[in-house]
Amino acid sequence: MVFFYGIIKIGGHIMIIAVDFDGTITASDSYPNIGRENPHAIRVIKKLKKDGCKIILNTCRQGKPLQEAVEWVKSKGVELYAVNDNPWATEKWGGTDCKKVFAHVYIDDRNAFIKKTKTGAVDWKWIDKNYSKLLKG
Secondary structure, eight states, X not given: OEEETTEEEETTEEOEEEEOSTTTTBXXXXXXXXXXXXXXXXXXXXXXXXXXXXXXXXXXXXXXXXXXXXXXXXXXXXXOSEESOOHHHXXXXXXXXXXXXXXXXXXXXXXXXXXXXXXXSBOHHXXXXXXXXXXXX
16 A cells, blocks of 8 residues: 555555445434434545545445435535446446445445444544554555
């Protein structure tokens, strides 16, 4: 991994981070509704973007609940690289979308290696403190 003028790169490519929605960006799994914002989530995601990372929203949501989640994230000032998609992998290797989202790091409340809050949501303060270690792969 290389930090080049504040841009995080791995193997010469900009770091791609897949982020879940329910229980990760929001503090609880309120599907199909949108739960309350997980404290520090948007701030840390914006920091990752500022550092050059590309953010993919990686969620099981579909249809209207997915659209509402995308609109909610955008309303917080976060432009997404993709939603449940592989633009970089498709571009690099061609062909059709394999349905598995390619990323260097996956931030998800189901990830056993990411610290959780007492409610089981992702602890974004921990992500903020440790993300440079996490991004080493």
